[in-house]
Amino acid sequence: MDSTSVVDVGRPAVRRGTLSQFLRGSLKGAEYTWAVAFVVPYIAVFVTFVAYPIVYGVWMGSEASLYRELFADPIYQTTVVNTVLYLALGVNVKMFLALLLSGFFMRPGWWTKLLLLIFVLPWAVPQVSTFVSIHWMLNGEWGFLNNALYKLFHIEGAHWLNDRWTALGAVIVSHIWKWTPFWTLILLAGRMAIPLEIRDTARVDGATGVRGFVYITFPLLANLYLICTLLSTVFLLGDFNTVYFVSGGGPANLTHVLGTLGIRNAFDIAQPRLGVAAVMSALPLVIPLVIVLMRKLRTAEVQL
Amino acid sequence: MARLTRRSVLRGSAALGATRLLAAPHIARAAVTTASVWFAQGFVQDEDVALRKAVADYEKASGNKIELSIIPFAPERQKIISAITSGVVPDMIDSNPAEILQIYGWQDRWVDVSDVVETQKAQFSETALQAAQAYNSVTKKRATYGVPLRAAVVPCHIWKSLVEKAGMKLEDIPKTWDAYFDFFKKVQDNLRKQGERKVYGLGFQVTANGVDPYNLFMAFLLAYGGQDIVTKDGKLHLDDPKVKQAAIKATAYLGGAYRDGYVPPSAINWNDADDNNAFHAKLMVMDVDGTLSTEVAVKDKHPEWYFNEIVTHGVPGYPNDNAGKPIPSIVGYTNGLIPKGAKNVTVAKEFLKYFIQPKVIGEFVELGLGRWLPVMPALAKSPFWQNPKDPHLKGYVQQGLLGATIPDYYVFNVAMAEVRTQHVWSLAMIDVAKDGGKPEAAIDKAFKRIEEIFAKYKMA
Numbered sequence: 001m002d003s004t005s006v007v008d009v010g011r012p013a014v015r016r017g018t019l020s021q022f023l024r025g026s027l028k029g030a031e032y033t034w035a036v037a038f039v040v041p042y043i044a045v046f047v048t049f050v051a052y053p054i055v056y057g058v059w060m061g062s063e064a065s066l067y068r069e070l071f072a073d074p075i076y077q078t079t080v081v082n083t084v085l086y087l088a089l090g091v092n093v094k095m096f097l098a099l100l101l102s103g104f105f106m107r108p109g110w111w112t113k114l115l116l117l118i119f120v121l122p123w124a125v126p127q128v129s130t131f132v133s134i135h136w137m138l139n140g141e142w143g144f145l146n147n148a149l150y151k152l153f154h155i156e157g158a159h160w161l162n163d164r165w166t167a168l169g170a171v172i173v174s175h176i177w178k179w180t181p182f183w184t185l186i187l188l189a190g191r192m193a194i195p196l197e198i199r200d201t202a203r204v205d206g207a208t209g210v211r212g213f214v215y216i217t218f219p220l221l222a223n224l225y226l227i228c229t230l231l232s233t234v235f236l237l238g239d240f241n242t243v244y245f246v247s248g249g250g251p252a253n254l255t256h257v258l259g260t261l262g263i264r265n266a267f268d269i270a271q272p273r274l275g276v277a278a279v280m281s282a283l284p285l286v287i288p289l290v291i292v293l294m295r296k297l298r299t300a301e302v303q304l
Numbered sequence: 305m306a307r308l309t310r311r312s313v314l315r316g317s318a319a320l321g322a323t324r325l326l327a328a329p330h331i332a333r334a335a336v337t338t339a340s341v342w343f344a345q346g347f348v349q350d351e352d353v354a355l356r357k358a359v360a361d362y363e364k365a366s367g368n369k370i371e372l373s374i375i376p377f378a379p380e381r382q383k384i385i386s387a388i389t390s391g392v393v394p395d396m397i398d399s400n401p402a403e404i405l406q407i408y409g410w411q412d413r414w415v416d417v418s419d420v421v422e423t424q425k426a427q428f429s430e431t432a433l434q435a436a437q438a439y440n441s442v443t444k445k446r447a448t449y450g451v452p453l454r455a456a457v458v459p460c461h462i463w464k465s466l467v468e469k470a471g472m473k474l475e476d477i478p479k480t481w482d483a484y485f486d487f488f489k490k491v492q493d494n495l496r497k498q499g500e501r502k503v504y505g506l507g508f509q510v511t512a513n514g515v516d517p518y519n520l521f522m523a524f525l526l527a528y529g530g531q532d533i534v535t536k537d538g539k540l541h542l543d544d545p546k547v548k549q550a551a552i553k554a555t556a557y558l559g560g561a562y563r564d565g566y567v568p569p570s571a572i573n574w575n576d577a578d579d580n581n582a583f584h585a586k587l588m589v590m591d592v593d594g595t596l597s598t599e600v601a602v603k604d605k606h607p608e609w610y611f612n613e614i615v616t617h618g619v620p621g622y623p624n625d626n627a628g629k630p631i632p633s634i635v636g637y638t639n640g641l642i643p644k645g646a647k648n649v650t651v652a653k654e655f656l657k658y659f660i661q662p663k664v665i666g667e668f669v670e671l672g673l674g675r676w677l678p679v680m681p682a683l684a685k686s687p688f689w690q691n692p693k694d695p696h697l698k699g700y701v702q703q704g705l706l707g708a709t710i711p712d713y714y715v716f717n718v719a720m721a722e723v724r725t726q727h728v729w730s731l732a733m734i735d736v737a738k739d740g741g742k743p744e745a746a747i748d749k750a751f752k753r754i755e756e757i758f759a760k761y762k763m764a
Contacts, residue, residue, distance in 0.1 A: 140569045140586055141502050157568045162738070168571075250573040252512045252734045253727070267382045269725040270407050272389045 061276035067175075072278050079256040082168060083282070084235070086175075086257050091232045094176045095183060099225060103213070123181040125168035131245035134174050135161070166248040166252040171255060175242045183228055190224040191217065223296060230293040248265050258282050320380050338369040338573055339395035339651035342383065344638075345376045347675060348604075354671030356441075362658045372682065388413055393643035395652040398453065401515060402636045403714045405450045405719035408643075409438025410761070411717045414449035415649055420656045421448050427662055427680040428452055435637045435711035438692040439538065439718060444764040450639025451656045454669050454676035456595040457633045457704030458519050460617040466589045470494035474615060481527045481631075482557070484623035489566050491589050505566045507579050508558050508590035508689040510737045512730040514576035519594050521729035522712070524554035527625050530630070531710070534626075538717035542751045543752040549731075551626070556743040560734025564645045572738060594636065602637050611695060618699030619707045632708040637679065677704045719761040729755050 024032050105116050110172025122130065135142045140159030149157040161167045194217065202216040203206075218225075219254050240259040243249060249256040249264060256264065258278055310688050335753055343357070346352045352374050358380035359370045373394075375383060380400050387393045388408055399405045408414060421428070421436060427434075470491040477487050485506060492505030509516040525533065530550025532541050541547055568587050571579070580598050583591045591598060596616065603610045615621070619697040624630050640656045642649055659665060671675050674697045678684060683702045691697060714721035723729070732750040735741035 132631065141582075143584065146610060161573050162569055248513060248573060248575065250511065250513060251738070252572070252731060267385050270385055271721065 009183050046208055054246050055169065055285065057276055057280065059288050060157065061280040063277075066273055066277040067281065068113045070215050070274060070281065073272050075253045075256065076278065078254055079258060079261045079278075082255055083257045086172060086239075087233055087236055088242075090172050090175045090236055091229060093172075094180050095225065095229050098179050098183035098187050098228075099221070101180065102191055104219075105184065120181040120185065122178050127178065127241050129244060130178065131241060134170070135248075138170055147175065161247055164251065167251065167255045171246045172288060174246050175236070175239070178242070183232065186228055186248060187221065187224065190221050227293065227296050230289055230296065234286060234289055234293070235301070237286060272281050317480060324366075337367065337651060339490055339648045339655060340371040340373070341652075341655070342373045342375060342380060342397045343400055344380045344400045347595075348600050351672035351675060352667050357663055357671065358659060358668050361403050361664070363653055365658065366654060368654065370651075370655060390646055392630060395642065395644050395648045396644065396655065399450060399641055399727075400637040400639070401630070401741060402638065402712070403724060405436070405639050405641060406438040406714050406718040407721050409447075409449045409686050410441050410744055412442035413572070413644055414438070414441050415644055415646065416447050416449060417451050417640070417642060417653065417656065418431050418448040418539060418639075420451050420526075420653050422659070423657050424660045424680070426660070427682060429679060429681055429705060429709070431635050431709045431711050431745075432637055435635070435715050436639055438717065439763055441761075450637070450641055452637050452679040453640050453659065454638045454701075455679050455704055456522055456636050456638075457542055457618070457675055457700070457709070458592060458594045460590055460592050460622060461583060461598045462590045462615045462617060463583075463586060463613060464615045465613045466495065466586060467491055469498070469634075470589075473503040473587060478625055480628055481623045481626050485557070485561070488590050489561070489564075490567055495589075497632060503588065504568045504588040505590070505661065506561050507583055507588040507593070508561055508567045509574050509579050509593075510562045510567060510571050510730070510733045511574045512636060512727040513574065515724070516574070516576050516579060516593060517727065517730040517733065518724040519636075521554055521558065521632070521733065523631075525591060526614040526634065527631050528553040528624070531555070534716050534720055537717050540719070540754070540758045541755060543599075548751070551747045552743045555729075555732045555736055555746050555750075557594055559733045559741075559743065559746070562733075562737035563740065572734060584666050594694055595655040596673075596675045596700055600675045603673060612663055613629075616696040616699055618701075618703035621699055622703055624659065630708060632710045633703050634712050635677075635704055635709045638676070645690065654676050674700070677701055679705075689735075715759060717758070718761065719758040722757045722760075723754055726753070726757065728757075 021173065029034055031282055101119070104120075105112055138160040139145060140162060142155070143157075145160070146157030149155045158166060177281065189256075198220070199212070202212055208214050238259055240263065243255060243257050243260045244263070247255040249260045253264075256283065262275040262279040263273070266272040266277050306620070316333050346355075355374065356372070362368070363370055376516070377400065380398075381404075384400060384404065387397075395408075399402070401719050406480055422462055425433070432452040433448075436448050436452050436665050437446050438449050439446045462474070464474055467477075470649055472487075473666065474492055478484050488505035490505075492503060495503045509520050528550035530547045534540055534545055534549045534553075562571065562680055564570075568582055570582070574582075579593055579715075582588060584602060585596055598608055599614055599616060602614070617623075620629075622631075622633070640659065642652045642656075645654060659668070662680055662683060665680070665687060669678045669683075670686070670688045673689065674694075677700065678689075684705045688699045689697050710763065712720070712724075714724060728750050732743075732746040735746035735749070736743050
């Protein structure tokens, strides 16, 4: 036996021992077997339903030619503008309203609680049926809104879903209406977590009303607000239901966002890879968002 | 708690393996005689009942088992595309949408079913046989990948009651193209004078959703003389002045009718079922829409509408071109398809052979209330289709089966399927309808896009 073969045989043995020790940790005998038995189903589920779809999606959308075709498509260009507007307005208006409303719902009294109960209803009811109702309500010919306008004021209402900007506006308003209650509850919980002593002390020092909000409440809520905003942005980037059921991406494909364009490309025009590419094109925005979110979550642990 | 050891895990696995081995022959036998079939849900329940009956009859006659999944129209389309993309496919599907035969035929994804079609070849209409074929870009050949099951054509649906309310008569409807549609503009004008605020003359689907707008545009293109846009050899002829003129005229008429207020404004955002719903709500006097779904949907609930108030203009009734010459109708087909990778091609083929026997397939469309047409001319002569008491069926079957018909152009070149799904014609119509664009400019833009699409599909 020469020296080379001694080295070749020896190395894997050392590696196996290290890996085995690393996996076992302080577990021994049956404890280790049980641990493996418990963790294997989780790993199997994770690999099947999390890792595999992501890898498959990346693989499907990996050809450069797909992105050339996508970027040349005028519908994609309109879609990117819509997505940016949807994110900017949908997230920020909703979060700002939620911040204000969470302050309102901090007020004492039984009627505030009752109002809160009614206020969370849009969030509690199923999405699809409410968005379909909004779509019908906005129908230019026989929709509730235009009929009410005509009956009450003899005004012929606009054809809300026939114009890009009013249709996109309807989508954004529907999203805000649907999700403001949820984020209001989160921020309300955040406000309630601010210790009473801090607020009382601030009050004694004269920080009441707007001053109290600016100097005490908001600084303490800032991290939570930012995390909620980031989370909401990530959720909204993948939103499909609001656009699909309120405007249907119309008129003339002018109100698509990346989620609905992906489905259109994949199934309506039978080009699944192009559909995946449309959704994947959001990754340059999603990845930094998730990184910032993770970093902020770590910071938030020591703050509020 | 029992102690879990390496040995106990091995013992358990061995027992499981032994059970699988013992059961294997039974599982294999069941698999050999079972085929999975996907089919789109009907617009009316009778269509599903008809399909279930055909399947049950086959199971009884053959001893084989069909695992039938009836899936709503839009989700089935998504399921088919997902299945073919992933490679996990059923044994048979219907062509939903119709052009999927040509799209995936191009990619060599179907099993050749010419042996199945051969069993009834003499019975099928020539158009059905043409539409069952697709060009395969791998083999560089055209082959039969579809088994024709049912067909549809685009008739006109009219509210007789609204025409009469406007003080006009059905008999006064002109027989030539432009005059025919202009008639309904006059109906609207008269109804408005009577204070009808929300009734429109024409139900044109000037939208970029679904399959209706393409069918509508193609009907107008043919009427104006653009039938050579794609020839049987798959060649595109956008440089033919007749084709260009026809496309401009079609865009001008359809977009212009919307712009001038003769089409419901919401039509610009309609999906396939929306024109049916709007028609039933008497939002418009007439609709140009494929199949008899408009009529059969109300047959049970409103028989008076079906028998007295709604009129179908197939043949006779459907307008001639402006020179008075009849126009061939474009027929769309539902074909039975077997995807490559199907586990039980034998049973799927046997089932299709059973299904296309004239008696079986004839009963299938008749039990479905005649929303779909049969694919064999001999079946059109049945008492069901020729029933003198039914105001819709005879003209519909005459238009789509016994009269002059052609297959859709994606049969000749798959690029036309993408023109259809990308809604190229719709965008031209909308340019004129909503944005006040000139038809010539809209068609220049559309032709440029069509050329780009055709450049992707090079046929040998």
